[in-house]
Amino acid sequence: MEEANVLKETYEIIINSIDEGIHCIDYNGNFLLYNPAEEKIEGYKASDILGKHVTEIYNLDKTTSMLLNVIETGIPIYNKRQVYFTKHGKHIDVITSTMPLHNGNKIVGSIAISKDFTQFRHMAERILDLQEKLTTKYSKTSSLQNEKLITFDTLIGLNALFEKSISWAKSASKTDSPILLFGETGTGKELFAQSIHEESKRSKGPFLAINCAAIPENLLEGILFGTVKGAFTGAINRVGLFEQANGGTLFLDEINSMPLTLQSKILRVLEEKKVRRVGGNEEILINPRIISSSNVLPATAIERGQIRADLFYRLAVVYLFIPPLRDRIDDMVLLSNYFIQELNSPLEKNITGLHPEVISAFKRYAWPGNIRQLKHTIECAMNIIATHETIISQNHIPSYLGLFDTENIHVELKSEGQISPPSTILNKIKDQEKDIVIAALMKSRGNVAKAAEDLVLSRQLLQYRLKRLGLK
Known part of the structure; x- marks a missing residue:
């Protein structure tokens, strides 16, 4: 019982110390949890909230309250923007994810995690300012961009599946047709996208990339399409990525994580080759080459409702599969040696290779994180290994892999x-x-x-x- 109390206190310390607002209700809709960050966002005190019903605090019902809605449907709601006023008149603008809580197969309540949207917007504006400056530099000095980007010559591998992917990518780089890359996390999708750009006739133009999974829908729309002053509170005249990528390439990473409503707008832009900034009326001609990626099998993503079928057909004029490391395990030693040589100088080591027992274990391992995980494993080993040692052995391999543990x-x-x-x-x-x-x-x-x-x-x-x- 004492251990349970310690664990309970630990959970409470964590919940009360994080930056995100968290509030939670039981199955009947009464508040059980309301952390300090949520107090700061909404201006209420937990003592005034706990034990009360959702509808006593907010002018909401089962349909409009996300907390009540997910209890009713059992379906979580992720990254939804909410703009409302509290009963004290405070204006709230947040991004909220709301999930049902289960005890076994039974829903016992729901929890909402909120982030101040104003902070996201300020962060996005700083990112866009930097992006615009970099784009200007790239347009003036193409050599600067060439130093930063990957080419096909730097993609390592002799596996037949991998070489086929390289061959297709090189052929596709000669045209402006849209390309969709499918590969698991860590397989190198952005490296392929950069290589295609560098091999293409657009190589002197900008290469711009954005992770569609990392940014909320309302913010992502402004980043992609641009904004007009007055479109929303704090909005300024800003060029979006579609315009910035004119004459170059725009890489939409993890397109399967983009909300469907925004996907429909992307589809219209691709069909019309025009973009309208958020809050604006003018249609602006654009001419970027679009490369996108998915870390979920497209057929599965379409079936799950993660990708619109019509958008997939538009984006996947050329469809490239990048094999996972477990399907090109014959490249594992080659890749490992490449990473070793790449890291020897910055880490001030003189490693020559892997011990045979490590090679054998690496070949048996599934590598769920793919090449990125392999690189990080090698880097971890090279941080641990003594300066006088030259071979990476099992003692240097991170134990989380469980390669040499039969416990x-x-x-x-x-x-x-x-x-x-x-x-x-x-x-x-x-x-x-x-x-x-x-x-x-x-x-x-x-x-x-x-x-x-x-x-x-x-x-x-x-x-x-x-x-x-x-x-x-």
């Missing part, structure tokens, strides 16, 4: 007759975490390393969580 664990479940104490919302979160961990351990037959891989956790972190959850 197993036995899971003991509570007896059915054991009675649990009354649950707070934090206890319910803990119970949900325990259920997930137990399921992963059962699936892996008690193998900690395998369970950690399935949960996308390090083995050490999973062992810590097991101890905190009372599993042994």
Whole structure:
């Protein structure tokens, strides 16, 4: 019981110290949690909120309240912008993600995490200012851009699947047709996009990239299309990325994470080759080459409603598949040696290669993070290895990979007759975490390393969580 109280206090310290506003309700719609960051955003005090119903605090109902809506539907709502006034008259402009909370298969409440949209907008304006300055430099001095970008000559690999992808990419670079790159996270999609740009007739123009998963919809629209002064509070006349990329290439990374409403606007821009800034009436002709990417199989993304089918057909005139590292494992030693030579000088080491036992283990590993994970693994080893050593051995490999660990664990479940104490919302979160961990351990037959891989956790972190959850 003492350990449970310590864990509860730890959760509360974390929730009360983070910058994002968090508020949470139970199944009946009454507030259970309202952290200091949310107090700062809305101007209320937790003591005035806790225990009260959502509709007592906000002029909302089951349809308009995201907290109540996700309890009703069971479907989370991510990165939705909300603009409203509190009962005290304070203007609120936030980006909110709201998720249902489960205890087993039962919904027991919901939680909302909010971020001040004003901060996002200021950040975006700083990014755009920098982007415009860089674009101006690139247009004046193409050599500056050439020093920064990757070319096909720097893409390492002899695997047949990889070489086929390179061949297709080189052929596609000769035209202006849209290209869609499909590859898992860490396979090098942006490196392919840069190489295509550098090989194309647009190489003297700008190469601009944006991660569609990293920016909320309302902000992303202004970044892509530009804004007109007065379009919203604080808006200024600003050129969007579609205009900035004229004569060059615009890379839309993780297009499958872009909201569908914005995808429809992108489709219209691609069809008409014109863009209208947010808040403006003028249609501006544009001429960028569009390369996009997806880290989800397009057919699956379309089925899930993540990509509009009509937009996919427009973007995937040329469709390129970039194989994961596990499908080009014959390139693993070549890539490892390349990273070693690249890192020797900055890390002041003299590493010559991998020990055979490491090579063997690397070839058996699935590499869910692909080439990026391999590079970081090599870099970690080269930070740890002693200056006089020249070969990376198993002692230098990060333990979270579980490559040289056969430790197993036995899971003991509570007896059915054991009675649990009354649950707070934090206890319910803990119970949900325990259920997930137990399921992963059962699936892996008690193998900690395998369970950690399935949960996308390090083995050490999973062992810590097991101890905190009372599993042994």
